[in-house]
Amino acid sequence: MLIFGFQRRLFTLTTLTAFCGACKYTCPHGLRKFVTKFTLLFVPLFPINTERYLECERCGVRSHLPARDIPKLVEQGSAPLGSVPPSEMVRTQPRVAGIAWPDLP
Numbered sequence: 001m002l003i004f005g006f007q008r009r010l011f012t013l014t015t016l017t018a019f020c021g022a023c024k025y026t027c028p029h030g031l032r033k034f035v036t037k038f039t040l041l042f043v044p045l046f047p048i049n050t051e052r053y054l055e056c057e058r059c060g061v062r063s064h065l066p067a068r069d070i071p072k073l074v075e076q077g078s079a080p081l082g083s084v085p086p087s088e089m090v091r092t093q094p095r096v097a098g099i100a101w102p103d104l105p
């Protein structure tokens, strides 16, 4: 008998200041990576889905991101506070309101 399943992991890559399109505030956003892996006998083998999104720390709305934008945002998140001018600040346009997945433990 084969025992297979899925493992879900949530990673916070960095936190950066961005303008939230939902709550209309400039506030911290968590840059998150959500990975689902296929497991066999409780051993995670390979990822079957990876999602990246910005999550507003104020209202919780998630904005999905293309993978090509991640390195730039991680660099922006590690920059000193206030060093990013407002014209270059990320402005989110949320497509998914509310919680798309149940909260992880």
Ligand SMILES: [Zn+2]
Pocket (backbone or CB within 6 Å): 020, 021, 022, 023, 024, 025, 056, 057, 058, 059, 060, 061
């Ligand atoms: Zn917000």
